[in-house]
Amino acid sequence: MPFPVSAVQGTNNFWRIGYSGPCPPAGEQHRYDIKIYGIDADLDLPAGATPKELAKAREGHITHYGETFVLYGR
Numbered sequence: 617m618p619f620p621v622s623a624v625q626g627t628n629n630f631w632r633i634g635y636s637g638p639c640p641p642a643g644e645q646h647r648y649d650i651k652i653y654g655i656d657a658d659l660d661l662p663a664g665a666t667p668k669e670l671a672k673a674r675e676g677h678i679t680h681y682g683e684t685f686v687l688y689g690r
Contacts, residue, residue: 626665633664638688645689654680 625633640646655677661669 624661624663624665626661626663626667626670640689642690645687647685647687649685650683652682653678 627633628636630636638646638648653674655674656679657677659670659673659677661673665673
């Protein structure tokens with residue numbers, strides 16, 4: 617892997633680039649599923665790539681996978 621490592625951000629669930637934290641309605645608890653993938657290649661994706669584009673690009677490159685969840689309410 618070349619250094620320095622480069623990265624781009626894709627769109628989030630709000631169709632924007634960047635992190636947007638969880639914000640369930642007041643008084644309700646929601647489940648947030650978290651998935652992480654280890655891949656064996658750099659993916660050639662532009663900034664703003666969609667989740668669907670990311671899923672297609674990582675096909676055949678996944679070497680590790682993890683999944684967990686968190687319950688959060690406010």
